[in-house]
Amino acid sequence: MIDAYNELGNLSLVPDLAGPLRIGVAEGFAVACMATLISQIRQSFPLLRPEWVVATSAGLEQSLSADDLDLAILVDPIGLKNVRLFALGLQGNDWAAAAFLAPTVGASPQDLARFPIITTPPGTAMYRATFGWMAEGKITPENVCVCSSLNAALQLVAAGLGIGVFPSKVIESYPLADALVKLPIKAKLDDGRVFVADNAASDEMRTRALVAVVEQTSDILGYFW
Incomplete structure (x- = not known):
């Protein structure tokens, strides 16, 4: 129990992120949110130097699994080995x-x-x-x-x-x-499930700090249901 408490305490600490970070963004999310996301990351972590990749979620998930990206925003990921997921919300x-x-x-x-x-x-x-x-x-x-x-x-x-x-x-x-x-279709389409994802061997504290920025961005834009 003490170990679990200490782990929660560590995760609550926001790291001082700096330097290059390879971030992938699913195209749909990028079209609607990219400008605001970049602005929010600059405000929260001015020393961070993101290297952006915009592509399909399927391609980004493959890149994460191969350790060619540090972080990605994915829609309906397949669940590849070594990819860790942090749920964000439902995308209409x-x-x-x-x-x-x-x-x-x-x-x-x-x-x-x-x-x-x-x-x-x-x-x-x-x-x-x-x-x-x-x-x-x-x-x-x-x-x-x-x-x-x-x-x-x-x-x-x-x-x-x-x-x-x-x-x-x-x-x-x-x-x-x-x-x-x-189009006013008769049967509703399924919502997309959006996640922040990283490689399972990555720094979880760093990822959670960036998840918070992505959540802030989506709240500003009213992106999720």
Whole structure:
């Protein structure tokens, strides 16, 4: 019991973070939160020198497991060996379409499957959310456009070249006002589970200090449900 008490006491100490730190951010979270996150980290740890990597959660989790990153913000991680997870919250997801296309799309999996589906590669959170929702309607979409970048997929959907699933806050923060809209689908998409993750051999005190900054950022932006 004494050891457990001492461990809790140690975790309550905020380390003085300085120097380089390799931080990965899932693309969806980055689109909506990156600027505020960078500002909050600078305020909390002015001597820290983050080296940012923005990519899909699947790729970031692989990099963490291989010790190529120190920390990452992940959505729906697979749970790879050596990756330690710290839960942040639930991220809403929505189907999106260009505003001029949306009235013609419909609301069921059968309706949406008539249009090109734009998503990220198999294994990514966006791909799993897309095909999981379609599967509930016993639909396997045939016209699928796979983009390695969520941001590129977002641009294609906004241009009216197809429809896709994105974090709700990403759709809301799209820079061209009213160009991209949420589709009023019949069956709700599953929420994404967002985590801060590190390598299990990393300094847990350091990670928890950064988790607190990420939580502060998400609170400022109202990112989670």
